[in-house]
Amino acid sequence: MPDTSAPSHRPQPPEVDRAAASRAAVAARRARAAVKSQIASGTRSPIEVLDAAGSDPSGPEGTLRVPDFLTSLKAIGATKSAEILQRLEISPVKRLGGLGKHQRARLREFLIERSGTAPGRKRARLTVLAGPTAVGKGTVARHIRENYPDVLLSVSATTRAPRPGEIDGVDYYFVEDAEFDRLIAEHELLEWAKVHNSHRYGTPRGPIERALADGRSVLLEIDLQGARQVRAAMPEAVLVFLAPPSWDELVRRLIGRGTESQEEQHRRLATAKVELASQDEFDARVVNGTVAEAAREVVELMQVRARRPRRAATSSGR
Ligand SMILES: Nc1ncnc2c1ncn2[C@@H]1O[C@H](COP(=O)(O)OP(=O)(O)OP(=O)(O)O)[C@@H](O)[C@H]1O
Numbered sequence: 001m002p003d004t005s006a007p008s009h010r011p012q013p014p015e016v017d018r019a020a021a022s023r024a025a026v027a028a029r030r031a032r033a034a035v036k037s038q039i040a041s042g043t044r045s046p047i048e049v050l051d052a053a054g055s056d057p058s059g060p061e062g063t064l065r066v067p068d069f070l071t072s073l074k075a076i077g078a079t080k081s082a083e084i085l086q087r088l089e090i091s092p093v094k095r096l097g098g099l100g101k102h103q104r105a106r107l108r109e110f111l112i113e114r115s116g117t118a119p120g121r122k123r124a125r126l127t128v129l130a131g132p133t134a135v136g137k138g139t140v141a142r143h144i145r146e147n148y149p150d151v152l153l154s155v156s157a158t159t160r161a162p163r164p165g166e167i168d169g170v171d172y173y174f175v176e177d178a179e180f181d182r183l184i185a186e187h188e189l190l191e192w193a194k195v196h197n198s199h200r201y202g203t204p205r206g207p208i209e210r211a212l213a214d215g216r217s218v219l220l221e222i223d224l225q226g227a228r229q230v231r232a233a234m235p236e237a238v239l240v241f242l243a244p245p246s247w248d249e250l251v252r253r254l255i256g257r258g259t260e261s262q263e264e265q266h267r268r269l270a271t272a273k274v275e276l277a278s279q280d281e282f283d284a285r286v287v288n289g290t291v292a293e294a295a296r297e298v299v300e301l302m303q304v305r306a307r308r309p310r311r312a313a314t315s316s317g318r
């Protein structure tokens with residue numbers, strides 16, 4: 001018979017395991033503290049951290065307690081954080097990676113609202129400019145960058161090679177496949193797509209979220225697949241379709257640009273047909289007759305409209 005009078009001892013991990021566990025706990029605490037100071041200093045946007053938490057609940061962002069996250073935001077102390085948690089129906093013991101779908105959505109909405117309405121800031125807005133190949137998206141976007149300095153034009157990463165005259169960091173970040181893989185794996189892209197079945201293109205997330213948090217207007221010039229991803233991730237974004245005056249003019253612009261082989265031109269025109277058929281998914285349509293006029297219309301849509309009318313008539317008369 002066993003001796004029940006003897007004190008029962010829980011099995012203890014060996015000393016060496018306990019030391020390793022304690023080192024790991026210290027490292028995890030430090031990583032969480034680093035996330036909080038990145039938010040506080042503005043080097044990382046709160047939405048980026050929330051998204052990272054969703055992707056990796058056991059990482060430093062995922063294991064950050066929601067009150068600690070909130071109090072690392074400007075002008076939120078313990079009392080305000082408690083009020084916000086109550087309003088969003090989130091328990092103060094929750095960690096960012098442990099939020100339910102609806103709690104996460106409410107917190108995201110709160111962060112977006114906050115970034116657009118902080119005192120002294122204009123309402124931030126994200127606008128996507130998409131449209132078929134060679135319609136002039138790049139030309140119109142460049143005109144906006146040069147003539148409307150309030151608008152931040154996102155610089156995409158791509159695996160395609162630079163065309164003559166294109167500058168790394170200005171037109172695109174030209175990266176190798178391995179670097180693009182890393183950007184995807186580390187959730188550094190807001191959206192990405194393989195375009196025209198050839199190269200990959202993606203929008204770096206950090207600069208966009210920082211600019212929006214600062215109340216700036218941001219313009220993305222991306223393809224249809226990317227536009228759909230942005231709509232899913234940020235339903236408040238305004239999607240603008242840039243249309244050609246006619247199909248023949250589109251073909252003329254593509255051939256006239258002279259930067260693609262005939263095979264690549266055919267591939268791009270095949271995608272163009274699909275893209276032209278998607279116009280109804282967009283909030284507004286601008287015809288690129290002249291560059292300056294099309295740019296003015298896009299900027300007007302970014303700055304003047306308070307709300308996004310769905311499929312409303314636009315200045316192009318649609
Ligand atoms: N309003 C316009 N009138 C005449 N030509 C234009 C106009 N806008 C752009 N172009 C010309 O059309 C060609 C294609 O323009 P651009 O490269 O900007 O197209 P894009 O939509 O960015 O194409 P892609 O999607 O293939 O990158 C260029 O040679 C450009 O100079």
Ligand SMILES: Nc1nc2c(ncn2[C@@H]2O[C@H](COP(=O)(O)O)[C@@H](O)[C@H]2O)c(=O)[nH]1
Pocket residue numbers: 130131132133137156157160191192193195201202203221222223224225226227
């Ligand atoms: N989904 C994304 N599409 C992008 C992005 N940056 C550019 N693009 C689109 O790619 C094609 C081809 O561009 P090109 O410079 O090789 O002619 C064009 O439709 C662009 O709008 C991006 O970040 N994401």
